[in-house]
Structures are given as structure tokens and as C-alpha cells.
Amino acid sequence: MNEAGPLSPEEIQEIASRTRSEEAQVAEAPSPAPVVEDEAPKPTGTESELEATDEEDYEPRLIIFREVPGYDPRTLVLSYGEDAIDLQFCGCVNKYKKRFVQFLNENPKFLEDAKNAAIELANQGYYKDVNIKDIVDYLKFNAKLDTKASEYLSTYPHDFDLDKLVRDYLERKLMMETPALFGFFELTPVKCRSNCGYGSGEPVVEEEDDSTSLAGF
Numbered sequence: 001m002n003e004a005g006p007l008s009p010e011e012i013q014e015i016a017s018r019t020r021s022e023e024a025q026v027a028e029a030p031s032p033a034p035v036v037e038d039e040a041p042k043p044t045g046t047e048s049e050l051e052a053t054d055e056e057d058y059e060p061r062l063i064i065f066r067e068v069p070g071y072d073p074r075t076l077v078l079s080y081g082e083d084a085i086d087l088q089f090c091g092c093v094n095k096y097k098k099r100f101v102q103f104l105n106e107n108p109k110f111l112e113d114a115k116n117a118a119i120e121l122a123n124q125g126y127y128k129d130v131n132i133k134d135i136v137d138y139l140k141f142n143a144k145l146d147t148k149a150s151e152y153l154s155t156y157p158h159d160f161d162l163d164k165l166v167r168d169y170l171e172r173k174l175m176m177e178t179p180a181l182f183g184f185f186e187l188t189p190v191k192c193r194s195n196c197g198y199g200s201g202e203p204v205v206e207e208e209d210d211s212t213s214l215a216g217f
Contacts, residue, residue: 062179064214066091074198076215078175080182087172088187090216092194097217100169107158113139114170119180128186132171136160165190169217176215 060081068077068084076087104111117135140160147155162170171185191199194216 060179062176062182064176066214072198074192074196078182080179083182085175085183086187087176087215088199089168089172089190090192090194090196090198091214092192092196092198093216094192094194096165096193097169100166101217103158103166110139111170111173115174115178115181118174118184119178122180122184127184130184132167132174132185136162136167136170172215173217 063079064087065077065079066075067073071077071086074090076089076091078085078087114132114135117138118130121130121135137160140156143156143160144152153159168188168190171187172190175181175184189199
């Protein structure tokens with residue numbers, strides 16, 4: 001109740017007019033912007049650029065295949081990325097491969113030293129300019145520099161005297177297990193000395209050992 005007495009018609013009309021004006025101002029006021037939760041950033045670039053980024057993250061692996069179209073079905077083929085090399089030997093198991101495995105087991109440092117020497121030469125660009133005999137001779141020379149003559153043969157009973165077949169297996173093993181040595185050696189065919197007769201046409205049957213790798217050792 002208004003203590004000053006009842007409002008006159010003019011005052012009532014003025015109040016009603018002011019109320020309508022305030023309501024109109026509220027209706028015309030812009031609505032607040034909607035609150036949007038943060039979204040994860042989206043990748044930028046064209047589709048081809050994004051695909052290229054994925055390809056850059058891809059790291060090729062050394063993979064051994066057999067029975068590859070375009071190659072002798074008995075030979076093993078080594079691939080690295082989009083490149084492939086005919087290893088020019090088969091995966092058949094034979095006593096010579098078994099002896100090679102035994103030699104490596106008895107001389108584990110020899111394989112590591114041979115790999116390190118080959119990698120150093122590869123880093124200098126000597127692809128197919130060095131053969132495995134050069135590396136073995138280098139290891140023998142360094143061994144003599146580091147070992148007294150009286151202790152040499154007791155330390156290295158093999159005297160680094162490896163026959164050609166063992167050297168053939170060694171260069172292939174290095175290439176099959178070390179990406180930096182892919183295609184490093186110039187290879188020549190190694191005749192099969194077991195089941196398939198690769199390189200000779202005269203197979204000699206020998207029981208396979210399931211514990212060996214695809215390469216036969």
C-alpha cells in the first residue's frame with residue numbers, strides 16, 4: 001500500500017509505459033554465447049601430407065622369403081623395405097651349416113667383431129668393394145696386435161682360417177641380421193649340400209632339423 005495515497009491515472013500510465021520499455025530492452029539484448037568444451041586439436045595439412053607423415057614413422061625390417069616369383073624357387077630372398085636381394089643359397093639344413101652354427105656358438109665375439117668391422121666400412125661407402133675375406137683378415141691382424149704370440153693360438157685356436165663355405169655363410173648371416181649391411185656384399189651362388197640341389201642339380205638327401213631358422217642355421 002502506498003502511504004502517500006492512491007496513484008493518479010497519469011502515474012499509473014507512466015509506470016506501465018516504463019515497464020513495457022524495460023521488457024523490450026531485455027528482449028532485444030543479445031543472447032550469451034554458448035559455452036563450448038575444449039576439443040582435441042585436429043591434424044592440419046592435406047590428406048597426402050598426413051599420409052606422408054605416417055610413412056615417415058614407418059621403419060622397414062629385414063625379412064627372408066622363399067619361393068618368390070621371379071626367383072629360383074629354392075633360393076632365399078632377403079627384403080628390406082621395397083628392395084629385395086637374392087641371397088643365392090637355399091634354406092636346406094646340412095652338416096656344414098651345423099658346423100657353422102657351432103663355430104659361432106664357440107666364438108660369439110667373432111661374429112660381433114665381424115659385424116662391427118663391416119658396419120664401419122659400410123658407413124664409409126664401401127658397398128660391394130670389400131669381401132668377407134678382407135674382414136676376416138682384418139680381424140686376424142687386430143687380434144695379433146692385441147695378443148702376445150705365445151698366447152695367440154690358445155686364444156684364437158681357429159687362427160681365423162675359415163674355408164670358403166663358412167665365409168659364404170658368414171656374409172649372408174651378417175646381411176640377414178643387420179639392416180646397415182643390406183646389399184653390402186657381392187654374392188655368388190652357394191651350392192646346396194642337402195636336399196634341393198640348388199646350384200648343382202645333384203641333391204643329397206639329409207634329414208632337416210626343425211630347430212633351425214629359415215636360412216638353415
